[in-house]
Amino acid sequence: MQPAAELPENLLSVTSASRTWAGVNVIAAEFVCAGRVMYQVPHQEEARLGMIYEEVGTHRSEPRLNRDAACPVDYKPRQINYVPAGMTIWGFSEDARHVKDVRLGFDVAALSERCHLSHTGGLAQTPLLRFSDERIMTLMKLLADAVPDPDPSVQLYGDALVTALAVRFLGRTDPRGAKAGSKLSPLQLRDALSFLEAHMPQRVELAALAKLAGLSPSHYNRAFKASTGLAPYQWQLQARIQRAQALMLDSAGSLEDIAEATGFADAVHFGRTFRRLTGATPSAWRKDRLS
Incomplete structure (x- = not known):
């Protein structure tokens, strides 16, 4: 994993590793914090689907589309957040200590075409915060676990996971x-x-x-x-x-x-x-x- 170069206040370290499957960039990251943190999630040029799957601290992490406005959706364990391309999202916590997440960056139209899915133009512009879907949660955690695996067969494995996730999230097959x-x-x-x-x-x-x-x-x-x-x-x-x-x-x-x-x-x-x-x-x- 590679450490981040510049960190916001109270964010002690960020390490991450990434892989690309079926045209989707999958990033598994780990954050170590010491107090109140406001963190801008990168890669605004792509749509992003993210999930926090491990968290230690007295206050849970919170996704924000505006850094100064609290998230309007109540907390859910292993929350999933979707943000369209070009839209900023922030990660905020009053007192998170250790957080692990997985983020997928992709072009909605390209992924839909690659997986032979129906048109999803509405979804491309609509953020979804703190939603739950057990199947998506499972697939995202499996992808996070697969990111550091160097085995060549993991390419087919990750492609299949991403494809299954796309079918689940983006829409009907054609x-x-x-x-x-x-x-x-x-x-x-x-x-x-x-x-x-x-x-x-x-x-x-x-x-x-x-x-x-x-x-x-x-x-x-x-x-x-x-x-x-x-x-x-x-x-x-x-x-x-x-x-x-x-x-x-x-x-x-x-x-x-x-x-x-x-x-x-x-x-x-x-x-x-x-x-x-x-x-x-x-x-x-x-x-x-x-x-």
Whole structure:
């Protein structure tokens, strides 16, 4: 995470990390405070959807569209705030000590088109403060947790989360999508698996896979899972583990070399993921099969 350069009074530190999924910039930030804080949220050129998901202090944080006017909406735990592009929003607290939030910055029209959603022109100009939606809350927290994960398969995972969130927040899907519960055709599935294999272990965007099939990303994600039993990111991750297993049996490469060849950050990241998916460490798995 990167520290902020200049801080308002009583805001001791701000650290943040960001990732881009499906054209949406996702920022996970952590604030340490000591008293009354007034903080202007950046990135006015984009629409912003934000959620505070962890907070310590005697007074809860408050979103303000005017720094000198209190928020007219009562406090809600894990409150969500939406602010259109070009509109300023402030974060205020009399005595917050530690705050974690996640913010999404996006172009409403571009995201709607990317996800094959209906027109949302009214929403683009209407701020929504302190609203609740359990599904959106869950998706935003999952995105915040995924931001620091370096694994290539997280690209497909984050794309799917953003797409699901866009469908939930921005509106109805249009007729270009597949019917609920439908699967990819055999040709669509072959194209998808060939594409994933050819680009392993690189990051692959969900939109690129959906384009091959002529479907919206949200419907494609469901159709792929209906066809394979796995979401695209899960299939890609398992395929990388299978390739790593083959390398461990067919070569004398070190775990560090195998981790690099299959897109893991290092041997520790590889070992942790391998054990989670197989129930054994790479060393134990290799020894058991070569002994």
